[in-house]
Amino acid sequence: DVDRCLLQSDVMNALLAETRAIARERGLSAYEAMADGTGAGLVRFVTLREGRRTGQAMVNVVAAAPDVEALAPVAHGLRARVPATTSVVLNVNAKKASVAVGTEEHLLLGRDTITEVLGGLEFQISANSFFQTNTVQAEQLFGLVEEACALTGREVLIDLYAGTGAISLLLARRSRHMYGVELVAAAVDDAMRNARANGIQNCTFLAGEVRHVLPDLVRQGVTADVVVADPPRAGFHPKALGALAALGPARIVYVSCNPA
Numbered sequence: 051d052v053d054r055c056l057l058q059s060d061v062m063n064a065l066l067a068e069t070r071a072i073a074r075e076r077g078l079s080a081y082e083a084m085a086d087g088t089g090a091g092l093v094r095f096v097t098l099r100e101g102r103r104t105g106q107a108m109v110n111v112v113a114a115a116p117d118v119e120a121l122a123p124v125a126h127g128l129r130a131r132v133p134a135t136t137s138v139v140l141n142v143n144a145k146k147a148s149v150a151v152g153t154e155e156h157l158l159l160g161r162d163t164i165t166e167v168l169g170g171l172e173f174q175i176s177a178n179s180f181f182q183t184n185t186v187q188a189e190q191l192f193g194l195v196e197e198a199c200a201l202t203g204r205e206v207l208i209d210l211y212a213g214t215g216a217i218s219l220l221l222a223r224r225s226r227h228m229y230g231v232e233l234v235a236a237a238v239d240d241a242m243r244n245a246r247a248n249g250i251q252n253c254t255f256l257a258g259e260v261r262h263v264l265p266d267l268v269r270q271g272v273t274a275d276v277v278v279a280d281p282p283r284a285g286f287h288p289k290a291l292g293a294l295a296a297l298g299p300a301r302i303v304y305v306s307c308n309p310a
Contacts, residue, residue, distance in 0.1 A: 061107055061134045062098050069096050069109060072127040081114050087146055092117055094143055095150040099175065101166035102185045106136040108164045110177040112150050116142045118158065125159035136160050139177040151178055163240070168192075169220045171248045179237040180213040191305070192220055195278060198303045201225055205275035208267070208299075210260050210290070215241030215253070217278055217305075222253050229272065230255040231263045260286070264293035273297070280305040 054063050073093060081091035095112035109128060111121055118140060125138035138159040141152025155162075155177065163174040168185055169192060175181045182188035195217060199207070201224040209218040212230035214237050222228040222245075230253060232238050238257040245253045256263050260281075277299045279286070285308065286294070294302070 058098075059100060059102070061105075061132065062100055064132050065098050065107055065109060065128065065135065066096075068128055068131045069111075069124070072124050072131075076120070076123060078120060078124070083146075083148060089114060089146070092120065094148070097150055097177070099164060099177075099181075099183075100134075101164050101175075103167040104165045105134055106164040106166075107132070107134040108137040108139065108175075108177065109135065110139045110141055110150075111158075112141045112143050112152055114142070114144055116140065116154060116156060118156055122158050129159055136164050137162060137177075141177060168216060171216075171219055171244070173214055173216060173219075173244050174240055174247065175214055176236050176240055178234060179240045180234070181216065188216070192217060195303055195305060196221060196224070199276050199278065199301065201276070206273060207276045207278060208264075208272075208274040208297075210264070210277065210279040210294075211281045212241060212255065213237050213280070215244050215255060217280065218253055218255070219244060219248060219250050221278065222250050225276075226252065228253045229267065229274070231260050232257060233259050259290075261289035261293065264290055264297065268293055268296050274299045276301045276303065278303045278305070283308040 078093050079091040081094040083089045092113050097110040099108040121140050129135045140156040140158050142154040143152045163176045166173050169189055203224055205225050207225045207228045209230045212218050212232040215230055218228050218230035235257050238255050241255045
């Protein structure tokens with residue numbers, strides 16, 4: 051029962067404390083998985099997101115049921131107690147899998163995205179989209195990626211596991227064309243929205259698993275001078291690696307949160 055996380059800002063810690071306090075005040079039940087595979091209770095997870103450059107904060111409540119009536123007062127209580135609360139979203143995960151991602155989304159308060167500024171570009175981030183949690187360090191990381199790409203402005207790039215398009219859009223400014231591939235449809239929507247908002251027109255974002263989309267691009271005759279990949283901890287699927295070899299880019303820049 052963490053009172054204060056030293057990695058979070060004061061705003062995030064205040065949101066954490068107030069979300070817990072309001073949940074207790076209103077008697078909301080916490081979800082508990084049973085040994086027989088069933089479960090009981092409403093609130094499964096709470097995910098907090100913050101635009102460090104914009105001061106906007108999002109609370110994503112992952113619940114076992116679409117109980118908007120029970121959770122809407124939580125949203126309004128948070129706005130009253132923490133003014134930075136820009137968005138409160140309910141994601142419903144009624145499945146057995148203990149994951150903090152829902153299959154059904156309801157907006158409880160404010161907008162369905164928050165904005166962050168990274169590398170001089172604005173990014174709209176929705177509840178289920180991946181975006182780096184540390185903006186300042188992400189800029190350092192992406193600077194290294196850009197340096198490793200050694201771009202001249204004439205290259206075609208493919209960004210695999212593109213998320214909301216942060217790497218894609220930052221590199222598109224120094225490339226001929228960029229393809230971004232991402233599994234999560236909400237993240238692809240964010241990426242396309244971010245491209246339009248920043249006036250970047252040389253990006254094509256594709257939704258689907260890399261192991262399926264990349265072979266399709268190869269069959270369509272798409273070639274790439276540089277491939278950037280930032281996969282999840284499990285790394286590349288073997289079929290995706292096979293397609294990458296078939297594509298044969300001159301340079302591959304691999305970002306990993308699990309180097310092994």
